[in-house]
Amino acid sequence: MLRAWQDSPTRLTEDTNAERDLRVGAYRDRxxxxxxxxxxxxxxxxxxxxxxxxxVVDGELRVANTGAPLDTRGVESLASLRASAKEQQETVGRFGVGFAAVLTVTDEPRVVSTTGGVVFSAGRTRQEAQRDGEVPVLRLLWPTDEQPPTGYDTEVRLPLREPESGKALLDGLATEIPDLLLALPWLAEVDVDGRVWTRSGDQLVEIHGPGGDRRWLTHEGWAIPVDPDGVPLPLEEDVLHAPTPTDDALSLPARLIAPVPVEPSRRRVLPGAALTAALEAAAKDYVGLVREIPAEHRFSLVPAAGFPRSTVDAQMRDLVFAVLEEEPWLSTQDGAEISGRRARVLDVDVPGLPPLLADLVPGLVPAPPGAARVLKPVSAQPLTIEDVLDLLTGIGREPEWWHRLYAALAVAVDTHDVSPAQLDGLPVPLSDGRTLPGARGALLVDGSNELLALLSDVDVPGLRLVHPAAAHPLLERLGAKHADAHQLLEADQVQFAVERSVEDVRSGMDGMNLAGAVLRLIAECGDQAPEWAGALALPAEDGWRRADELVLPESPLLDVFDPEVFEEDGAMSVLDDEFAEDWPQSTLVATGVLDSFAVVRDEEPHEPDHGLPDEESWWDSLDRPPLTVAAVRDLDLVADDAWPAALRLLAARPETWQALHTPDGHARWWLARYALLAGEAPGSWRLPGAAELTGLYDEVPDLGLSEDLLLAAGVRTGLGLSTVEDAADLLDRLGDAGRTLSPGLAARAHRALVESDVDVEELGAPARVRVADGSVAEAEHAVVLDVPWPAAALDAARIVAATEDPERLAELLDLPLASSLTAEVTSTGEYVPWAGLPALRLVADQLGLVLPDGGPLLHDSLTVTLDGAEHDVPWWTDGRLHAADTSEGLARAFAWAAGHWAERYRITALLDDPSPRTLLN
Structure with missing residues (x-):
């Protein structure tokens, strides 16, 4: 190296600059x-x-590790740029330049290992290179005998340029450890100055450290944080790891740790076919990671919409979307897995709705709120609430299913995710099996569970009863109305169904459901039933009958009504025993079934249409229509020999007793005409206290009835006559020679006839009549005395006395009037004015009477011829007033002429003895 620098002075500068670039650029923070x-x-x-x-020991940052110790090739790699000794693909370092990162903190790094050690030094390099200023540090190295700490195979020792920065440097390094343990699976433990982090697990990686534990679910280069329950905690922003972090930002929910091609600085990926292939492979593996997540949490692994954070991010997101669109990963409601393209997801938050629609919507995915928007990039088809209503139209489901549907939708309405207007047209199952397109007009029944159960099977045409098992408060918000038992009983549709129920049952329909429902409605109304409830078809011993044609099995009416009433097709029948046991007696009675006599009430009657026996006749008998009707029905069904028992039954209850005592009431009117006591009408008997009727009416036998009840039934206390039958009966009794009547009773009887309202045209003429002497005479020989003078010429056995209105009596009896008989005065009299009779003047004065004009024809003996016989009479009139010259004759003629007929007896006495004593006596 020294020779190279000497032979090429620019080489030293190049190495210096290259190392500086690595220190201040690519590896400044790595x-x-x-x-x-x-x-x-x-x-x-x-x-x-x-x-x-x-x-940090004595101002040195020391990093010790276990594993393969430093070898010759490793030393060569450390002392050269881009000459890594690591050839296996599984290793991370490849370029031999990563160690340059130590230059950010030191100029004198050392690497000591169990196999030996090397030292790098800027100072010694300057000395050997005979250069001042900046020189490359990692090009010349020197051996060292130092050994790593016990238990470790290698240790990097970095004397810090700024020894005081050691603690801050350790703290900064500690923040990187959890991510490095995840990215470097061969690292199991990192100890930073006593703070220990460990890694465990394979697919589920757990990083344990001083700050707590963190879990990562991994799959083929992908990792996502999860909580202890396995719920993913999606990342909001991250960088591509290759496997250590790069500077290429990602917005994927999971971390990508992939062997992608990167620049020597390891900060950026290298574009090209290799990168594309690596990203495509990673995208395919991403579906595997998604499938490792519980189905209900997979939606969080769909990359969020938004601008990509880097070129790699854009490319990776598109690849992930494409794979999620085509590969199965979404769990449907029925447990299958489908791709995003085949998925359908609700675009509203209705948590309980997807399970209900599983068999209606292929590919329906139960999803959290907002999932439709999340799944849009993977081509999932959103399902609107309007789409749901279209799917529901025309389907058949159990009422309980609809209730669950409404419960789910109600939550969405409460949270304003769905508006009530959007649910217009939501199908509503009715109790009759039909489905209503929308809640408006439907009725939600309020009542007991028993009522709801009965209504769930009843079919009332036109009555839109929501099936009780489907009823839900949501329907009220959508236009349905609540209806309690009272409101249902007031419904025209229920009335129509009840009124047709007998006909429907006899045509083959099952009437038990309607019967049970109506009876329960009546029970929940406190046993208050409308009048038409009596038309309800109920099971009887001989089939189905109207309720008001039935008698309870234990009713006393069974012993009172004529047995013919209960024969086949008779007026009444007996309620089925088993059915009667299922219902309270009060409810059955309120419906119309008889336990005793029933009362018909009408507070505003308009016509005789109450179904009472002979009601029109009773109505016509009244002077004016009744203001109210309170009558007893079915009196015409009582057996002839059961009337005493029937009357006791009527007296046993306040309502029938009151009806029996209603003035001009039907019950009293009917009993008086048609009831029988000891085989006779009540009016044929008299009460024991009515002694003045003795001889005309017999005392009522002892039937165990109170006097008040006998009186209510029509047993007589007087001679009142209210019907033609009463008058005819009285005439028969008057003409009965076997009866002994006092003249006064006969006269009172005739007066009663005169005072009655009996129509003569309806009354037959009697064959015999009761005459003045109390005997019975043939009607053809009798006359009605209408004027007083014929009485003296007629036999008392012919005269029928009439104190009032003799013309009406004669008409009723079909008898001639006495005044109509042909008579002739046969004696001769002399006219004498009243003033010419001194004795009469004195009497008139004594009595204070005014003398009338004129006077009588005075006869010594007044005789008249009547019916071919001559009779002596005291007085007579034939257009002229005649009087015998006797006190009796003058007195009667004068009293008649003066208009004081009642004074005739006093006038007679005073004519015989005009003294004051006579007047005073």
Missing amino acids: LFVELAQNAADAAFAAKTPGRVRVS
């Missing part, structure tokens, strides 16, 4: 990198994991 890779090469040569110890 001291420990170069020493560490030499130590790694020594460990590889010895085929034993290497150890390195770094320390």
